[in-house]
Amino acid sequence: MSTQHAAEQDITVLGKITSAFGVKGWVKVYSFTDPMASIFDYPNWLVNIDGQWRTVKVREGKPQGKGLVAALEGVNDRDAALALSQVEIAVPTADLPELEEDEHYWFQLQGLKVFHTDGQLLGQVKELFDSGGGNQVMVISSTTDSIDSRQRMVPFVGAIVLEVDLEQGQIQVDWDPDF
Incomplete structure (x- = not known):
């Protein structure tokens, strides 16, 4: 070695x-x-x-x-x-292999802030996991400035995850904050 x-x-x-x-x-x-x-x-x-x-x-x-x-x-x-x-x-x-433009490695998403489409901060990506059948889920933990102290599990699918901005360190989602 x-x-x-x-x-x-x-x-x-x-x-x-x-x-x-x-x-x-x-x-x-x-x-x-x-x-x-x-x-x-x-x-x-x-x-x-x-x-x-x-x-x-x-x-x-x-x-x-x-x-x-x-x-x-x-x-x-x-x-x-x-x-x-x-x-x-x-x-x-x-x-690591280069990804397509709309693809990301999980390690790139960990730590990003997650915002609802109306601008509310839901929290920060703590981890991601595969829930089976190819379905990926983000575990979003609250931060000091998020809308509440809840932990959320949000599917990582195109209908919900609208934008991933690695440079800004954030993800925009269309996900009901009450879920």
Whole structure:
């Protein structure tokens, strides 16, 4: 593994190593990508060990049961694999595929302020999740200047999400504030 200076580049977390798998140094991987095996599209990962991003080469990766497992260069036994438990996996953001004009990565939406079409601030995007069947949902948490202290779950669909402005850090929605 080689040391990488994260401050020198923009990185995106794609998942984490959860634990060891077997005795030959394989690790279990939890992927945030969709589909989850897309994490293996990146032959080199940045792993965060003791606050330092280090580059590690993926020798092999494959589905295992309902999850994923990987063999990493330099990780050859169970103890070395266990030492990586709960370590984040990232790649340089520049390595991510370019999206169409109206598409966004979830990490880009987290933290954006969400406004109703009438200008009321509903809150800030805390997280997004897939509710099944390809339906994405924004979890919107209240802020000190939002209209109330409620948490909202708003579907991320074109009929409701009217505009995403990454430069302004906001999303405009047509969503009844009483929901």
